[in-house]
């Protein structure tokens with residue numbers, strides 16, 4: 544169970560997250576809202592890139608915010624970025640090894656974890672390919688595989704489908720919905736793609752001006768009048 548309690552983040556006079564309180568337990572949770580609503584700030588609060596004015600994030604009884612950012616990764620917090628973080632001159636396997644280094648994965652476990660993650664996202668044949676030779680789909684899958692080594696507990700995905708074709712999006716849906724069963728990690732996904740959110744997120748939270756305006760089963764949330772007005776433009 545992830546309990547976000549009274550979470551407040553300010554940038555000078557801008558209140559990016561305003562006393563946000565939310566409890567989530569689903570395998571895949573969506574986070575949506577208009578531009579500037581506070582979605583990235585929330586993922587930054589989890590990973591330690593936002594300075595917290597007030598509040599807590601408590602996961603299975605553990606206060607995440609008490610851990611320094613690098614220890615959050617070792618504990619099991621993983622994050623993918625909207626703009627993929629892939630170096631041109633490193634192979635796919637090198638990227639995953641670097642994450643294993645950062646997370647302190649034991650040498651004897653590395654190969655198995657890397658193979659498992661690459662098999663799962665379907666790019667095992669790219670293990671020795673350098674970043675500049677990967678196509679956009681393979682880069683996206685590498686970004687997700689990076690999140691899956693080191694026994695993650697929570698994976699934050701920021702627009703994981705950016706730049707993918709319709710067929711590739713079908714693969715992405717299958718991958719996202721199987722992460723909990725195959726790796727044991729919960730996913731919190733930020734996206735503007737309402738179809739993707741509807742298909743893979745059992746529950747969804749909606750932010751507007753840093754406040755939570757709706758939370759619940761995704762289908763109900765997407766029918767909510769306040770959500771339609773603030774976000775869906777209907």
Ligand SMILES: Nc1ncnc2c1ncn2[C@@H]1O[C@H](COP(=O)(O)OP(=O)(O)OP(=O)(O)O)[C@@H](O)[C@H]1O
Pocket residue numbers: 554557558559576577578579580581582583584585
């Ligand atoms: N480093 C910063 N300094 C000052 N203000 C910031 C900073 N980062 C974000 N903000 C402001 O905080 C608010 C929330 O921004 P945030 O990026 O979290 O929104 P978002 O929902 O992720 O938006 P988008 O969908 O456009 O990515 C916005 O008003 C934004 O301008």
